[in-house]
Amino acid sequence: MTELAIDVQQLVKRFDKKLAVDHVDLQMPRGKVWGFLGPNGSGKTTTIRMICGLLEPSEGKGYCLGYDIQSEQAAIKLATGYMTQKFSFWEDLSIRENLEFVARLYHLKDAKNLVSKTLDSLGLASRQQQLAGTLSGGWKQRLALAAVTMHNPQLLLLDEPTAGVDPQARREFWDQIHLLASQGMTILVSTHYMDEAERCDHIVYLADGKIITQGTVQQIILESGLVTYRSNAENIRELAPLLRQQETVEHAAYFGAALHVSGPDKTALYNTIKRVAPDINWLEVETTLEDTFIALTKRAGLNKEHL
C-alpha cells in the first residue's frame, strides 16, 4: 500500500482558454484530515474532481490511493467516497431508497442490513421513509455523508460539504468527520469557513488555480509574518477606508464590530495606526487564520470580487 493517499504532480486543467488549475503539486499522507481553502473559483472543486477521476487533467499526472488518475478511474471510484458541492442524491427517492441504491451500486453485501445500520448510526432511522427532497439542508448533508461512506472508502473527498448549513448541523457534521478520521479514513475537505479549516491537520490554500501556501494552521499564520492590532472604537468605521490606503497596512477587516489591521512590520504598522487614528485605543492581538487568508489572497494579486 502506498504511503500517500493523494500524489499529484504539475496538475493543470484548462476549460477552453481558461486556466482553472495551474500546475498543482499535492502530496497527502494517509489517515489525515486535510483542508482545501481558497476563494470561489480558485480551483478547489476542479482539483478534487481530477483526483477522483471525474475530470481529465489537461497536463500533469497523479495517483489517488496508488491508482493512476488518468487510467484507473474505475478503481479510484471504488476506493473513494466523493460528496459533491450541491446535494446530488435523488430527491424523489426516500432516504432508505437512496442508501439502498448506493449499496447496490457498490455491490455491498447484505445491503438491507447495512443500510439499517447506517441509518441508525446517523440518527436517520426514524425518517428513513421520508423523501430526500423534503429534508432540510443539514439532514441532506447527513444523508449524503452516509451514502458516500457506506462502502467504507479509504479516502473521502468532501467538496464544501457544509455550505448553507446551520452552525449546529455543521458542528455535528464535523464531529462525524472526526469520528471517521479516527477510524483511519483519509479525508480531504474543501471549505470557506475558517473555523472548519482550523479543525484540519493541514491546510492547502489555493488561489487562482495555484497553491499559495500549505501547512498547519500555526505554520501558515507564522509564515505569513503578520502582526495584528484590533480596535473596538465607535468611530472606527469612518477610519477603515483611510487605514486601508496606508502602505504598511496589508489588510483592515471587520471581525464583528471590531476592526483588525494587519501588516508585516510591527513598528511601521503601529506608527501608521497611531498617526491615522491617534485617539483610538489599539490592542495587539494574535493574528487569526482569517487575517492571514485575507492578506494571502491580496498578496496573490486577486481583486476583491473574488472574496
Next chain:
Amino acid sequence: MWAILVKEMIQMRRDRVTFAMILTIPIMQLIVFGYAINNDPKHLPTAVQIEDNSSISRTLLSALQNSEYFSFIETANGKTKSDDLIRQGKVSFILTIPAGFSERLIRGEHPQILLEADATDPVATANAIAKFQLIIEHALAQEFKGPLSYLASQESATEVIILPHYNPEGVTAFNIVPGLVGVILTMTMVMITSMAMTREVERGTMENLLAMPVRPYQVMIGKITPYILVGAVQTLIILIASHFLFAVPFIGSLWILSIGVGLFILANLALGFTFSTLAKTQMQAMQLTIFFFLPSILLSGFMFPFHGMPEWAQVIGEGLPLTHFLRIIRGVMLKDTDFNDLAPEFMAIAIFLVVVGTLAIKRYRQTLD
C-alpha cells in the same frame, strides 16, 4: 411588463441551441413535408398478369402506365404467386387481363378485367381504384374506331372487377389502429429515455452517478429496461382496444409480432438514450424528440401513403424504424405475413438499433469534461 419582456428576450437569445432549433426545424420540416406529402399517391407498385397477348391489352397497359397511378414492376403468373406479392407488401395491385380478353371484347361479350388491391391502406389505393375504370374506358374508346366503331356505342365494353384484399370494406381503422401501436411507442419511448439522462444532469445527480463505480452500458441497460415493460404494457392495451373497440382483425402470429414489438421498443429506447447524451436540458431533449417524431408519423406511411411520396422522401422513410414496424404489424395483423417475408423489416430495425445503440454508448461520457 416591459421588464419581463426584455428579460425573456435576453434569456431566449442566450439559449442559442433552443433558439436555433425553434427557427430551423419548422423551416426544414415545412420544406420536407411540403414536398413529400401527397394525398393522391401515384406510381403504386403493380404486378401484371397478362394472359391475352393482343394490341388491345397492350393499349390498356400503356394507358394505365401513362395515368401515372400504376407502375408495373412485376409480372405475376398463377394465383399463388400473385397472392404472395400482395401479402409480402411488394405490390399494391395485381392487374389480370384474362386469356381471350380481346376476342371476347370484339364479340361484344363484356369480358372481365380484374384489379386486385391491397386494401390494408384504403386511402393509398382509393384514388387509383376510382380512376381505374375511367382509364380503361378512355383507352378502349381510342381503340373503338374504324372496324370496331360498333363497340363504341355500347355502354360498357368490359366488366371491371375490383377485388380488395385483406380489408374489403376499406375500414380505415384497420390500417390506423395497428399503426398507432408504432406511433405511440415511438413517442413515449423516445421521450421518456431522452429525458431520463438530461434530468440527472439538470438535477445534479449525474455528477454523483459518475463518481460511482458504474459503466456506461450498465447505466444504459439499467435506464431503459424498465421502459421495455412500459412499452409492452402499452402495446397490450392498444391491441386489446383494437380488438374490442375497433374489431381490427388479427390473423397472423402473435409470436412474430412480439419479436417486432420488442425490437422496435429497444430501437426507440436506444435513440432516446442517444438524444439524452446530445441534449443539455430536458427542454432540448423534448425538442429532439419532436424533431424525430414528426418525420416518423409523416414519412413512415402512417398518415400518408408511403408510395405516394417522392423517391427521396421514401429513402428518408426507409431510415425510420417506424416505417418498418408498420409493415411488420400491419402485415402480421391484417395479412398473416410470415417471418421470412418480414425478415428485411426486422433486419432494418436491428441495424438501426445497433448503430444508434453504439452511438449512445460512445457519446455517454464517463467524466464531466
